[in-house]
Amino acid sequence: MHELPVTQGILQVAVETARQHNADHITDIHLVIGVLAGLVDDSIQFYFDILSQDTLAAGATLHFRREPAIAVCGQCGRQTEVTPPLLTACPACASPRLTVTGGRAFYVDSIDID
Ligand SMILES: [Zn+2]
Numbered sequence: 123m124h125e126l127p128v129t130q131g132i133l134q135v136a137v138e139t140a141r142q143h144n145a146d147h148i149t150d151i152h153l154v155i156g157v158l159a160g161l162v163d164d165s166i167q168f169y170f171d172i173l174s175q176d177t178l179a180a181g182a183t184l185h186f187r188r189e190p191a192i193a194v195c196g197q198c199g200r201q202t203e204v205t206p207p208l209l210t211a212c213p214a215c216a217s218p219r220l221t222v223t224g225g226r227a228f229y230v231d232s233i234d235i236d
Pocket residue numbers: 195196197198199200212213214215216217
């Protein structure tokens with residue numbers, strides 16, 4: 123359960139950004155989360171609803187965009203978009219020499235303010 127500190131970070135970034143723009147209220151927060159980041163949307167929303175009370179972000183809606191992970195085959199070079207559970211062999215040539223990149227991002231992409 124590392125969604126709690128992660129959610130605190132989201133809230134901090136969002137509130138600071140809103141203050142810089144002299145906003146009264148944050149209506150929406152757009153997040154990018156990699157499929158391998160191990161974060162559960164519902165848990166983030168749950169903590170956010172609690173933590174955001176009495177802040178500029180109270181009642182804001184969270185939007186989640188998934189960043190895919192890409193498995194690159196060391197044998198034939200084929201790139202395959204993957205989600206957990208990860209592939210153990212290349213779908214094109216069945217080689218197990220796969221290197222997975224991406225999918226671990228986590229950041230606040232943008233916020234909408236009033
Ligand atoms: Zn292959």
